[in-house]
Amino acid sequence: xxxxxxxxxxxxAGVAIKTVSRVLNDxxxxxxxxxxxxxxxxxxxxxxxxxxxxxxxxxxxxxxxLVYGNPSANYIVDVQHGTMACCRxxxxxxxxxxxxxxxxxxxxxxxxxxxxxxxxxxxxxxxPLSESGELIKALDRRGVPFVRIxxxxxxxxxxxxxxxxxxxxxxxxxxxxxxxxxxIGFVTGHPxxxxxxxxxxxxxxxxxxxxxxxxxxxxxxxxFVFDSGMESGRQLLTLPQRPTAIFASNDDMAAGVTMAAHxxxxxxxxxxxxxxxxxxxxxxxxxxxxxxxxxxxxxMAYRATGLLLQMLRTRKAPAPIxxxxxxxxxxxxxxxxxxxxx
Amino acid sequence: xxxxxxxxxxxxAGVAIKTVSRVLNDxxxxxxxxxxxxxxxxxxxxxxxxxxxxxxxxxxxxxxxLVYGNPSANYIVDVQHGTMACCRxxxxxxxxxxxxxxxxxxxxxxxxxxxxxxxxxxxxxxxPLSESGELIKALDRRGVPFVRIxxxxxxxxxxxxxxxxxxxxxxxxxxxxxxxxxxIGFVTGHPxxxxxxxxxxxxxxxxxxxxxxxxxxxxxxxxFVFDSGMESGRQLLTLPQRPTAIFASNDDMAAGVTMAAHxxxxxxxxxxxxxxxxxxxxxxxxxxxxxxxxxxxxxMAYRATGLLLQMLRTRKAPAPIxxxxxxxxxxxxxxxxxxxxx
DNA sequence: ATGAAAGCGCTAACAT
DNA sequence: ATGTTAGCGCTTTCAT
Numbered sequence: 001x002x003x004x005x006x007x008x009x010x011x012x013a014g015v016a017i018k019t020v021s022r023v024l025n026d027x028x029x030x031x032x033x034x035x036x037x038x039x040x041x042x043x044x045x046x047x048x049x050x051x052x053x054x055x056x057x058x059x060x061x062x063x064x065x066l067v068y069g070n071p072s073a074n075y076i077v078d079v080q081h082g083t084m085a086c087c088r089x090x091x092x093x094x095x096x097x098x099x100x101x102x103x104x105x106x107x108x109x110x111x112x113x114x115x116x117x118x119x120x121x122x123x124x125x126x127x128p129l130s131e132s133g134e135l136i137k138a139l140d141r142r143g144v145p146f147v148r149i150x151x152x153x154x155x156x157x158x159x160x161x162x163x164x165x166x167x168x169x170x171x172x173x174x175x176x177x178x179x180x181x182x183x184i185g186f187v188t189g190h191p192x193x194x195x196x197x198x199x200x201x202x203x204x205x206x207x208x209x210x211x212x213x214x215x216x217x218x219x220x221x222x223x224f225v226f227d228s229g230m231e232s233g234r235q236l237l238t239l240p241q242r243p244t245a246i247f248a249s250n251d252d253m254a255a256g257v258t259m260a261a262h263x264x265x266x267x268x269x270x271x272x273x274x275x276x277x278x279x280x281x282x283x284x285x286x287x288x289x290x291x292x293x294x295x296x297x298x299x300m301a302y303r304a305t306g307l308l309l310q311m312l313r314t315r316k317a318p319a320p321i322x323x324x325x326x327x328x329x330x331x332x333x334x335x336x337x338x339x340x341x342x
Numbered sequence: 343x344x345x346x347x348x349x350x351x352x353x354x355a356g357v358a359i360k361t362v363s364r365v366l367n368d369x370x371x372x373x374x375x376x377x378x379x380x381x382x383x384x385x386x387x388x389x390x391x392x393x394x395x396x397x398x399x400x401x402x403x404x405x406x407x408l409v410y411g412n413p414s415a416n417y418i419v420d421v422q423h424g425t426m427a428c429c430r431x432x433x434x435x436x437x438x439x440x441x442x443x444x445x446x447x448x449x450x451x452x453x454x455x456x457x458x459x460x461x462x463x464x465x466x467x468x469x470p471l472s473e474s475g476e477l478i479k480a481l482d483r484r485g486v487p488f489v490r491i492x493x494x495x496x497x498x499x500x501x502x503x504x505x506x507x508x509x510x511x512x513x514x515x516x517x518x519x520x521x522x523x524x525x526i527g528f529v530t531g532h533p534x535x536x537x538x539x540x541x542x543x544x545x546x547x548x549x550x551x552x553x554x555x556x557x558x559x560x561x562x563x564x565x566f567v568f569d570s571g572m573e574s575g576r577q578l579l580t581l582p583q584r585p586t587a588i589f590a591s592n593d594d595m596a597a598g599v600t601m602a603a604h605x606x607x608x609x610x611x612x613x614x615x616x617x618x619x620x621x622x623x624x625x626x627x628x629x630x631x632x633x634x635x636x637x638x639x640x641x642m643a644y645r646a647t648g649l650l651l652q653m654l655r656t657r658k659a660p661a662p663i664x665x666x667x668x669x670x671x672x673x674x675x676x677x678x679x680x681x682x683x684x
Numbered sequence: 685a686t687g688a689a690a691g692c693g694c695t696a697a698c699a700t
Numbered sequence: 701a702t703g704t705t706a707g708c709g710c711t712t713t714c715a716t
Contacts, residue, residue, distance in 0.1 A: 003461075003693095004458075005692090005693055005694085006693065006694060007693080015703090016702065016703045016704075017694080017695095017703090018695085018696095018702070018703060018704080019702060019703080021694070021695060022701095022702085024694095025695085028701095029701055030702080031701065031702090034701080034702085046454075046455075046458075047458075048455050048458035048459040049459065049693085049694075050398070050458075050459065050461060050692090050693055050694070051394070051459050051460055051461075052393070052394040052395075052397035052398045052403065052460075052461055052692085052694085053398050053692075053693035053694035053695085053708090054693080054694055054695075055694090056392070056394045056395050056398055056692090056693080056694070056695090056708045056709065056710085057693075057694040057695040057696075057707080057708055058694075058695045058696080058708085059695090059696095061394065073419040073420075073623060074415055074416070076419060077415040077418060077419060078415075080438065081440060084438070084439070084440055093456075093459070093460055094437065094438060094439070095435055095436065095437055095438075096422065096426070096436060096437075096438045097426070097436070098423060098426055112388075113388075113390050114435075116345055116346075116388075116389075116390035116392075117390040117391065117392065117393050117435070118393055118435055119345075119392060119393075119394055226623075226627055252627070255627045255628075256627075258629065259629055259631075262629040262630075281415060281568075282624070282627055284568070285568055285597045285601070285624055285627070285628060286597075286627060286628045286629065287600065287601055287604040287628065287629065288604075345709095347709055347710085348710060349709080357686075357687090358686065358688075359687090359709090359710080360686070360687055360688080360711085360712095361685085361686060361687075363710070363711065363712095364685095364686085366710095367711085370685095371685055371686075372686085373685065373686090376685080376686085391709085391710075392710070394708085394710085395692090395708070395709035395710035396709080396710055396711075397710090398691095398693065398694080398708090398709080398710070398711090399691080399692055399709070399710040399711040399712075400692085400711045400712075401711085401712095686715100686716080687714100687715080687716075688713105688715075688716095689713090689714090689715095690711105690713080690714100691710105691711095691712085691713105692709105692710090692711085692712095693708105694708090695706105695707090695708085696705100696706085696707085696708100697704105697705090697706085698704085698705085698706100699702100699703080699704070699705090700701100700702080700703070
């Protein structure tokens with residue numbers, strides 16, 4: 001037997017299809033008794049309204065798009081699951097999309113095409129796409145609601161969920177300083193990524209606060225990918241006065257630094273402390289386990305999706321949410337050893 | 343301005359909407375000249391047909407569902423990207439869904455509900471969901487086309503993409519034997535997972551072939567998750583006659599074994615060789631990098647999706663595809679040391 | 685080779 | 701509080 005339709009339900013419940021529609025959409029003006037009867041029939045028939053039909057007839061598709069370009073698989077999975085959990089609760093479906101291009105006109109065109117085809121009700125934007133001014137402008141012009149995850153400096157009225165990246169990096173750096181480290185290397189994130197700048201800022205401000213000199217040769221470039229961490233790690237560790245601690249802007253790169261140290265026969269944490277950022281799965285899977293900043297990616301995505309859906313209902317942008325981070329201290333960091341602290 | 347419709351295109355091209363429809367769907371009976379004109383207008387107007395309308399009117403939604411319950415994030419991401427790449431090429435959209443329940447009636451209900459709501463054209467099933475007889479039966483009854491990824495013993499005419507798990511495990515075990523190992527531990531995968539059985543089988547057959555005794559105490563249970571590998575690793579390494587090599591049924595568990603070895607102060611690979619299965623990101627991110635079986639997850643998913651879409655077009659099931667694996671030898675394995683091989 | 689009309693399963697706007 | 705009707709943007713079926 002084919003799919004049930006709203007007509008089947010209406011017939012079985014002895015009401016008009018409009019009444020069924022009201023019940024499905026939680027609209028008022030239905031007697032409790034009628035509502036209960038319809039709901040019973042819906043359950044009995046195992047009826048699921050067609051989102052195509054709803055989307056075509058109404059102004060909602062019950063489809064949410066998650067668009068990402070982020071290279072860190074573990075981060076993405078956390079975000080996707082957070083978004084999915086929220087969608088499921090509110091009976092929305094999730095359409096995932098990895099964007100080929102990361103910025104500019106091409107990106108905007110791709111996302112706009114997605115919207116045109118699918119009529120998705122809203123979009124969850126992850127970094128670094130959440131920072132593309134052009135994309136945001138394009139979405140605005142089309143009137144597509146969206147929510148951004150992660151800090152970013154594109155001023156916009158749309159909702160946003162973030163955390164205090166600068167504060168977290170500051171705190172992590174202070175933690176390393178507290179362990180006695182004076183020469184602390186830093187591996188940056190992708191230069192276009194606003195969070196990268198914030199994390200670097202926090203690193204710098206902690207040095208300043210503790211009157212340690214900021215030495216540019218201790219800051220190496222990265223792009224959030226493992227290999228870039230390994231490469232920058234190698235460079236830092238071959239410096240004449242090598243750092244006794246290295247703080248990488250995400251876990252993947254911290255794992256790369258750890259790999260570099262292993263290859264060079266430098267013991268972690270005895271000779272070198274390493275810390276990361278994000279607290280993804282990899283932080284607990286490598287040896288020594290990474291001291292890192294726990295970024296609540298799953299919850300950020302969950303809350304972000306919640307804001308988006310709320311906005312769809314109320315038609316106005318809810319206030320941004322800032323979620324707390326926590327320092328997670330594991331075995332990759334330790335007190336500086338006397339021998340290393342010349 | 344709102345979205346363009348097929349009417350806009352028809353008007354601009356000076357044809358009936360049916361002709362536009364023919365062009366969009368690559369149907370015959372359109373003059374080349376007319377076709378070209380319509381295509382030009384489509385491009386000029388940046389027109390994207392609404393999948394809701396297509397889905398409602400026709401028998402296709404251009405939506406593919408990816409349903410997974412697999413706990414390994416890195417594996418899932420590979421699969422999702424493979425599926426996405428194929429969908430993008432053929433102008434399908436991807437709806438991702440992590441199933442809450444892994445089996446039985448609940449799973450079937452969830453997936454059937456998804457189908458009813460979204461009218462997705464077909465489903466890509468990943469292990470272990472691809473092995474649920476009940477789900478497969480339910481999908482059959484509803485006439486929902488699907489394709490399964492990974493080996494499995496539910497006989498069915500639907501297409502399937504897999505690899506030779508048994509052969510791969512056999513080869514990996516032989517490789518360890520070739521390095522001189524005689525006491526080889528094994529960590530199994532999730533018991534419900536057919537690939538687990540195949541991998542164990544390959545391990546056993548290699549031992550047999552080389553006339554090594556199969557010792558049940560060298561086989562410990564796992565469920566494809568890091569922690570289970572660590573736990574089983576600990577148990578194996580506290581055996582009175584501990585193994586000189588451990589073969590875990592996936593990379594996450596092999597990473598867990600590596601962690602256990604580190605914690606117990608056992609050097610890898612000097613005192614213990616470790617190998618995994620899958621060749622996910624984690625295999626290259628931990629130290630020492632894992633010797634493992636490269637499973638072409640991305641390509642398996644890509645090809646599987648291709649089979650599914652082909653089946654939608656031709657209405658008949660294409661032949662299954664078996665993709666080749668390769669052994670990837672890295673630093674986690676080495677010749678057995680004389681001291682260990684008592 | 686092209687077009688006209690009906691209708692997919694819903695919701696919107698307007699009855700009652 | 702409930703029902704009726706007219707579409708949403710396409711594909712289908714049947715003409716021409």
